[in-house]
Amino acid sequence: MRVTTIHAPGDIRLEERPDPTIERPTDAIVRTVAACVCGSDLWPYRGANDVEAGNPIGHELVGVVEAVGSDVTSFRPGQFVVVPFCHSDNTCAHCAVGMTSACVNGGFTNGGQAELVRVTQAEGSMVATDGMPDDDLIPSLLTLSDVMATGWHAAVAAGVEEGDTVVVVGDGAVGLCGVLAASVMGAGQVIAMSRHEPRQRIAEQFGATNLIAARGEEGEQEVLDLTDGVGADAVLECVGTGQAMATAFNVARPGSTVGFVGVPHGVELPIRRMFSKNIGLAGGMAPVRTYLPELMQLVTDGTINPGIVFDAVMPLEDVAEAYRAMDEREAIKVLLEP
Amino acid sequence: MRVTTIHAPGDIRLEERPDPTIERPTDAIVRTVAACVCGSDLWPYRGANDVEAGNPIGHELVGVVEAVGSDVTSFRPGQFVVVPFCHSDNTCAHCAVGMTSACVNGGFTNGGQAELVRVTQAEGSMVATDGMPDDDLIPSLLTLSDVMATGWHAAVAAGVEEGDTVVVVGDGAVGLCGVLAASVMGAGQVIAMSRHEPRQRIAEQFGATNLIAARGEEGEQEVLDLTDGVGADAVLECVGTGQAMATAFNVARPGSTVGFVGVPHGVELPIRRMFSKNIGLAGGMAPVRTYLPELMQLVTDGTINPGIVFDAVMPLEDVAEAYRAMDEREAIKVLLEP
Structure with a gap:
C-alpha cells in the first residue's frame, strides 16, 4: 500500500x-x-x-x-x-x-x-x-x-459560556474551528484575529462577529477597544508560538482563562501577569x-x-x-x- | 503613630x-x-x-x-x-x-x-x-x-469539588488554610505536603487525611502511591518557588488544575507537560x-x-x-x- x-x-x-x-x-x-x-x-x-x-x-x-x-x-x-x-x-x-x-x-x-x-x-x-x-x-x-475536536477543546478549556466575548488567536483550520465552537456554545461576540482574506470569510461563516487583521500590540489594542478596555471573557490560543500566546494573555480579562491547543514551540508563559491578573491557562492535546x-x-x-x-x-x-x-x-x- | x-x-x-x-x-x-x-x-x-x-x-x-x-x-x-x-x-x-x-x-x-x-x-x-x-x-x-482568603482562592482556582483527592503543596499559613478550604469544600482526601511537626498538627486539625514529609521526587511518588498512580484531582500550590510548582504539576492528574497563590519567584512552568497532560494553571492574587x-x-x-x-x-x-x-x-x- x-x-x-x-x-x-x-x-x-x-x-x-x-x-x-x-x-x-x-x-x-x-x-x-x-x-x-x-x-x-x-x-x-x-x-x-x-x-x-x-x-x-x-x-x-x-x-x-x-x-x-x-x-x-x-x-x-x-x-x-x-x-x-x-x-x-x-x-x-x-x-x-x-x-x-x-x-x-x-x-x-x-x-x-x-x-x-x-x-x-x-x-x-x-x-x-x-x-x-x-x-x-x-x-x-x-x-x-x-481540528474540529481540537478547536472545540480550546473553547471548552477556555470556559466559553453563553454571551461571552471570545477572542480566537490563529486563523489556521484549528482556529477557524475554534470560532465555530465558540459560536455554537453561544458566545455573544467572537473576535477572530485573522489577516488572510479567505480565512476571514470562513471565520465569518463560522460566526465571527469581528475580524482583527493587525497583530502584536496593535491587534491587542483593537481587542481592548472592542471590549471597553476590559478584555475578553475567554481566549482561544490556536497557534502555539510565543507571539500568539503573548497576545492571548494580553487580551484576556482578569479572571479569565486562555484555552490553548497549539503545540507549544518557544512559548514562555507570562507568569507574573497570570498571577497579578488571575488569568488561567488550560487545554492541551484534545x-x-x-x-x-x-x-x-x-x-x-x-x-x-x-x-x-x-x-x-x-x-x-x-x-x-x-x-x-x-x-x-x-x-x-x-x-x-x- | x-x-x-x-x-x-x-x-x-x-x-x-x-x-x-x-x-x-x-x-x-x-x-x-x-x-x-x-x-x-x-x-x-x-x-x-x-x-x-x-x-x-x-x-x-x-x-x-x-x-x-x-x-x-x-x-x-x-x-x-x-x-x-x-x-x-x-x-x-x-x-x-x-x-x-x-x-x-x-x-x-x-x-x-x-x-x-x-x-x-x-x-x-x-x-x-x-x-x-x-x-x-x-x-x-x-x-x-x-491568608485564609488566599488559601480559599487556591482551592477555588483548582476547582476542588466534593469527594476530590486534593494535594496541598506548602505548609505555611496559606497552605494550611488551603487544607482547611479543601476540607470545607468537601474534598474526600486532603494530602498535606509538610515536614514540620507543628504544622502537620494544624494540617490535621484542618482536615488533612494524609501527611507527606518527603519532598521532590520522593514526595511526588508518595502522592502517586496514595492515588493508584493517577494523581490528584486538584492541587493547591501555596509556596511560589520553582520546586513547589514542579511538584504541583508532577502530582496533578491529567485534566486537573493547579491552583496557585504563592507569589512566583523563579518559577518555570512545564508547558510541555501542561499540554500533553492537559493540566491547567489558575489562580493568582486572591x-x-x-x-x-x-x-x-x-x-x-x-x-x-x-x-x-x-x-x-x-x-x-x-x-x-x-x-x-x-x-x-x-x-x-x-x-x-x-
Missing part, C-alpha cells in the same frame, strides 16, 4: 510499504476514505521538530473498517468510522473522567496519509456512523479526527474521543459544517504538493483522497 | 511617623486591633525582592474605623472591620465578576503593621462585623484579610473582598477556626523579632498587637 513519509524537512514522499496488519487483539485496520494534512505536520516539514528519515506521517482520517482484532467487538469490517488522532481504551482512570488523550494505554495514528492505517485501541477510539455517510458529509467528519459523539451529531444534523476549512482536494499521490501549498499558505487545509 | 518599616533585608524597625489622614474621599483610617506578618513579607526580608529603605511594610489587619472620607457612606467610626490586603471599589467591570483583586481603582494596604492604617477604596474593600467580635474570634478574622462575606460567616458560626495558624502573639514593638522567628521557622505566623 502507499503511505506518506517524511525524509527531511520539506521532503515528503508517497512510498510503497507493506500493508499494516493486526498486531494486537485491540487493533483495527482502516481503509482510508479521506485524510488530510494537519498544521502540526508542518512543524517537522519546516524543521521545527526532529525528523527521523523515512517515518510515516499523518494522523487525520476517516475510513472503512477493513479488519479488527479479537478484542474489538463493537466494530465489523465495512463500517465507516472517524479515527481520533489519539487512541484510547476509554476505560482507564483518565478516560473515565473524559481525559481520553491521556489514556494509560493510549497511542497515536502514525502514517495516516495512507491507503491503510492501523488503529491501536480501536474499540475505545473509533466511532462509527449510522451507515455510510453522504459524500458531502465526509469533509466535516474528517475534521472531527482532529481528548477527541470524548467529544466525538456530540460533534458527530452536530455534523450529521447539519448544525455545523466544519468541512469548509478544506479549500483544496488532491489525490494522495499529490501529498507533497499538499504540504507545499499549506506551508506557503496557498491552501488553508488540503483533503487527500487515496 | 508607630509603623513597621523595612530598611534593608533583615532590617525591620518600628518607627514613629505622622498619623495617616484622609487623602481622598474614598479613604478610611482604621485603628489596628491586630495585625500580622505574611509569608510574602519574608521575600523582601530575605532579599528576594528589592527594598526601598524606610518603606512601611505589612498588609494584614483587622481594626476599628477611626475616620472615613465623604464617599464612604456604609461605614462609621467605631465599627470593627476586616481589611483586605488588596483594595477594590467593588463596582468596576472586574469587580462585577468577582475579580476584586484586579480592580481598576485598586490599591494595597501598605504599612499594615502599624497603629493606624489608611485604606483606599474603603467603601468597596472593608467588611464590618455585627458589633464588636469576641476576642477569641479576632485571630480567625485577621486571617481573612489575606480577590479577598469577594470571599469575605462567606468566610466571615464561616468564622462567626464556628465552622472554621483558621486563627490557630497563629502560634505566637507579640506586642507590635517586637515586630523585628516576629520577622526573625518566622524567617527561622520558629513560628508559623505571628500575631501583632499594637
Whole structure:
C-alpha cells in the first residue's frame, strides 16, 4: 500500500510499504476514505521538530473498517468510522473522567496519509456512523479526527459560556474551528484575529462577529477597544508560538482563562501577569474521543459544517504538493483522497 | 503613630511617623486591633525582592474605623472591620465578576503593621462585623484579610469539588488554610505536603487525611502511591518557588488544575507537560473582598477556626523579632498587637 513519509524537512514522499496488519487483539485496520494534512505536520516539514528519515506521517482520517482484532467487538469490517488522532481504551482512570488523550494505554495514528492505517485501541477510539455517510458529509467528519475536536477543546478549556466575548488567536483550520465552537456554545461576540482574506470569510461563516487583521500590540489594542478596555471573557490560543500566546494573555480579562491547543514551540508563559491578573491557562492535546459523539451529531444534523476549512482536494499521490501549498499558505487545509 | 518599616533585608524597625489622614474621599483610617506578618513579607526580608529603605511594610489587619472620607457612606467610626490586603471599589467591570483583586481603582494596604492604617477604596474593600467580635474570634478574622482568603482562592482556582483527592503543596499559613478550604469544600482526601511537626498538627486539625514529609521526587511518588498512580484531582500550590510548582504539576492528574497563590519567584512552568497532560494553571492574587462575606460567616458560626495558624502573639514593638522567628521557622505566623 502507499503511505506518506517524511525524509527531511520539506521532503515528503508517497512510498510503497507493506500493508499494516493486526498486531494486537485491540487493533483495527482502516481503509482510508479521506485524510488530510494537519498544521502540526508542518512543524517537522519546516524543521521545527526532529525528523527521523523515512517515518510515516499523518494522523487525520476517516475510513472503512477493513479488519479488527479479537478484542474489538463493537466494530465489523465495512463500517465507516472517524479515527481520533489519539487512541484510547476509554476505560482507564483518565478516560473515565473524559481525559481520553491521556489514556494509560493510549497511542497515536502514525502514517495516516495512507491507503491503510492501523488503529491501536480501536474499540475505545473509533466511532462509527449510522451507515455510510453522504459524500458531502465526509469533509466535516474528517475534521472531527482532529481540528474540529481540537478547536472545540480550546473553547471548552477556555470556559466559553453563553454571551461571552471570545477572542480566537490563529486563523489556521484549528482556529477557524475554534470560532465555530465558540459560536455554537453561544458566545455573544467572537473576535477572530485573522489577516488572510479567505480565512476571514470562513471565520465569518463560522460566526465571527469581528475580524482583527493587525497583530502584536496593535491587534491587542483593537481587542481592548472592542471590549471597553476590559478584555475578553475567554481566549482561544490556536497557534502555539510565543507571539500568539503573548497576545492571548494580553487580551484576556482578569479572571479569565486562555484555552490553548497549539503545540507549544518557544512559548514562555507570562507568569507574573497570570498571577497579578488571575488569568488561567488550560487545554492541551484534545481528548477527541470524548467529544466525538456530540460533534458527530452536530455534523450529521447539519448544525455545523466544519468541512469548509478544506479549500483544496488532491489525490494522495499529490501529498507533497499538499504540504507545499499549506506551508506557503496557498491552501488553508488540503483533503487527500487515496 | 508607630509603623513597621523595612530598611534593608533583615532590617525591620518600628518607627514613629505622622498619623495617616484622609487623602481622598474614598479613604478610611482604621485603628489596628491586630495585625500580622505574611509569608510574602519574608521575600523582601530575605532579599528576594528589592527594598526601598524606610518603606512601611505589612498588609494584614483587622481594626476599628477611626475616620472615613465623604464617599464612604456604609461605614462609621467605631465599627470593627476586616481589611483586605488588596483594595477594590467593588463596582468596576472586574469587580462585577468577582475579580476584586484586579480592580481598576485598586490599591494595597501598605504599612499594615502599624497603629493606624489608611485604606483606599474603603467603601468597596472593608467588611464590618455585627458589633464588636469576641476576642477569641479576632485571630480567625485577621486571617481573612489575606491568608485564609488566599488559601480559599487556591482551592477555588483548582476547582476542588466534593469527594476530590486534593494535594496541598506548602505548609505555611496559606497552605494550611488551603487544607482547611479543601476540607470545607468537601474534598474526600486532603494530602498535606509538610515536614514540620507543628504544622502537620494544624494540617490535621484542618482536615488533612494524609501527611507527606518527603519532598521532590520522593514526595511526588508518595502522592502517586496514595492515588493508584493517577494523581490528584486538584492541587493547591501555596509556596511560589520553582520546586513547589514542579511538584504541583508532577502530582496533578491529567485534566486537573493547579491552583496557585504563592507569589512566583523563579518559577518555570512545564508547558510541555501542561499540554500533553492537559493540566491547567489558575489562580493568582486572591480577590479577598469577594470571599469575605462567606468566610466571615464561616468564622462567626464556628465552622472554621483558621486563627490557630497563629502560634505566637507579640506586642507590635517586637515586630523585628516576629520577622526573625518566622524567617527561622520558629513560628508559623505571628500575631501583632499594637
